Amino acid sequence: MSTATDFKTLLDNIKIDNAGQISKRYGRITKALNQYFYNLDSKTANSLQVGSYGRFTGIRGISDLDMLYFLPATAWPRFRDRQSYLLQVVKTEIKKTFKNTDIRGDGQVVVVKFKNQEVEVVPVFSNEDGTFTYPDTHDGGSWKVCNPRAEMSSFRALNDDRKGHLRRLSKMIRAWKARHEVEISGFLIDTLCYNFFSNLTEYDDKSFKSYDQLSLDFFTFLENEGDRVFYYAPGSRSKVSVKKSFNKVAKLTKEYCEEALSATSENSRNLAWKKVFGRPFPNYTTKALSNVNVSEQFIEDQYEMNLYGHVSIECEIRKNNLLEALLSNLLGEGHDISTNRKLRF
Incomplete structure (x- = not known):
């Protein structure tokens, strides 16, 4: 060639080959917070995708996703001196949507840990100059400023x-x-x-x-x-x-x-x-390989081999012999398989 x-x-x-899954996760997190802070069901309002995904420089296997969530200005008096409490509230509301997912506060962010990637959610207040003020729970708590839009x-x-x-x-x-x-x-x-x-x-x-x-x-x-x-x-x-x-x-x-x-x-x-x-x-x-893990090393990295093509494996989850869900969808939403289920590959 x-x-x-x-x-x-x-x-x-x-x-990136799982953009749909990523967008769905961003959307569900955004909706969970919008329902609490704005009484809205929107999956897109009041959030911004940042990091490599937001700059369109991420690649297949991207494991770290970042998003800002815009808090209403009216919430400032409530959280002004309570940075840790703010992260706890954000964590609690996201947990209502992702009940079986590991979610934790981590200094300046709330980390939603899925099986194949983590989403770091940063709650922010918008400033008039286009910057954002975000919480830092270290050393007793403070506020810092970032400018990802610039x-x-x-x-x-x-x-x-x-x-x-x-x-x-x-x-x-x-x-x-x-x-x-x-x-x-x-x-x-x-x-x-x-x-x-x-x-x-x-x-x-x-x-x-x-x-x-x-x-x-x-x-x-x-x-x-x-x-x-x-x-x-x-x-x-x-x-x-x-x-x-x-x-x-x-x-x-x-x-x-x-x-x-x-x-x-x-x-x-x-x-x-x-x-x-x-x-x-x-x-x-x-030819092009359709499923490539960029962090793995293989013998063909050093020696010529004519390997191509891929295999896709799907699994049906059944209860009482009735189709309940597909494993790929379940994993994409961060849920576990319930007990007493049959798996059909």
């Missing part, structure tokens, strides 16, 4: 200027993170990709066939960043911490990119790119 086809396949292999707006604007390359690169770097188990947050990945493209216009008129050189250029940029403690986020200028130095793995990855670019056969080229991005990068003779 061509370079363009290979990188298109990579991006197709890592695209972050998303800046990221979206540069992505538009760079013809979509920014978001695609951010997704590719998440595959790299999973392949090499790099301790780096999604927010830092997006910040680094943003900085890389800030003053780089040479790819504005380029296509997927240039993504091999783009990858090399990015990891060269990353290696040259050295060791820093934090970066400033686009838009908000908030500090994004560096958990652990990524300099050595960036240098190693740059060498893999150089190996791929200098390869004399398609087989060796693709094997080199698989060292960079892992299993989601296609073998040179195979």
Whole structure:
């Protein structure tokens, strides 16, 4: 396959495949809080999807979701000096909808822990300047300010200027993170990709066939960043911490990119790119894989194998021989299987 086809396949292999499930969870959480705070049944009003999902940079297997919930201004006197109580109220109301799901308060958020991902709910008060005030229960309680709308707006604007390359690169770097188990947050990945493209216009008129050189250029940029403690986020200028130095793995990855670019056969080229991005990068003779876990490592990462296709398994849950539910729907809603049920695969 061509370079363009290979990188298109990579991006197709890592695209989120459970957007419906994610939207349903966001909607049910929002509705639960709207019923309490506004006496509304809306699944969309008064909430904002943020984080990598909100910036459209998340990939398949995304495990951390973030959302803001906009509290009514009239609730401020009630919670002004009671940050922990606010999180407890939010937790209690969400629990009414997700009775069998682990839900807990955690400093600044309420975490709704599903089997395949966590949703962090941040209750906020809206400010006139577009920022939000959110609770912090540490050290006796306080209020802090965040500006995710400015972050998303800046990221979206540069992505538009760079013809979509920014978001695609951010997704590719998440595959790299999973392949090499790099301790780096999604927010830092997006910040680094943003900085890389800030003053780089040479790819504005380029296509997927240039993504091999783009990858090399990015990891060269990353290696040259050295060791820093934090970066400033686009838009908000908030500090994004560096958990652990990524300099050595960036240098190693740059060498893999150089190996791929200098390869004399398609087989060796693709094997080199698989060292960079892992299993989601296609073998040179195979089609796109429809179910890829980007964090797993397989023998075909190192040796050519013609593996393709996928198997979907569904399970019927029956009571008294009558269909009660499908297992996929039950798990998607965070519910357990009741006793005295029969399973039919």
